Amino acid sequence: MKTLKIDHIGIAVKSIEEASKIYTELLGLEMHGVEEVAEQKVKVAFIPVGESEVELLESTDPEGPIARFIEKNGEGIQHIAFRVDDIEKALEELKQKGVRLIDEKPRYGAGGAKIAFIHPKATKGVLIELCER
Numbered sequence: 001m002k003t004l005k006i007d008h009i010g011i012a013v014k015s016i017e018e019a020s021k022i023y024t025e026l027l028g029l030e031m032h033g034v035e036e037v038a039e040q041k042v043k044v045a046f047i048p049v050g051e052s053e054v055e056l057l058e059s060t061d062p063e064g065p066i067a068r069f070i071e072k073n074g075e076g077i078q079h080i081a082f083r084v085d086d087i088e089k090a091l092e093e094l095k096q097k098g099v100r101l102i103d104e105k106p107r108y109g110a111g112g113a114k115i116a117f118i119h120p121k122a123t124k125g126v127l128i129e130l131c132e133r
């Protein structure tokens with residue numbers, strides 16, 4: 001497998017409408033439309049910047065991962081997503097290395113990307129998402 005680039009940085013926010021102003025009004029970036037990813041219990045907005053994007057994540061459910069993250073840590077960076085060329089192969093290789101995965105098989109994320117998370121306990125406290133588009 002090949003890791004290609006930082007695809008996006010996931011930021012947990014209470015309100016996409018409020019938080020997006022930082023990126024649009026202060027940094028002059030443009031936000032794409034908001035999309036719901038029901039499986040992850042989030043609404044998502046992407047803000048492209050150069051080769052990567054900022055992903056704003058607002059919870060749609062108090063039991064979802066973003067609501068839980070904000071409850072514990074407040075708003076802030078929740079994950080870093082790396083784009084890979086072949087996510088099934090990447091997960092197979094990580095599994096063989098004994099890495100603790102949250103998702104052993106890819107799920108579908110925003111924009112129909114295939115995504116999977118590595119547990120932060122296996123990565124010195126960074127929640128890593130792999131994604132293939």
Ligand SMILES: C[C@@H](C(=O)O)C(=O)SCCNC(=O)CCNC(=O)[C@H](O)C(C)(C)COP(=O)(O)OP(=O)(O)OC[C@H]1O[C@@H](n2cnc3c(N)ncnc32)[C@H](O)[C@@H]1OP(=O)(O)O
Nearest residue numbers: 010037040044065068078079102109110117120125126127
């Ligand atoms: C739409 C899609 C896309 O891009 O297309 C997305 O991004 S969806 C983005 C949202 N979806 C996800 O995050 C899905 C994957 N995440 C999960 O499954 C969960 O959030 C876990 C990461 C397993 C955490 O689960 P849960 O909140 O139940 O456990 P917990 O609070 O007891 O946390 C277990 C330990 O992990 C740490 N921990 C929890 N969340 C963390 C995070 N985001 N970054 C770093 N460490 C984190 C906690 O501090 C704790 O450590 P201590 O034990 O030392 O206190």
Ligand SMILES: [Co+2]
Nearest residue numbers: 010055081129
């Ligand atoms: Co993400």
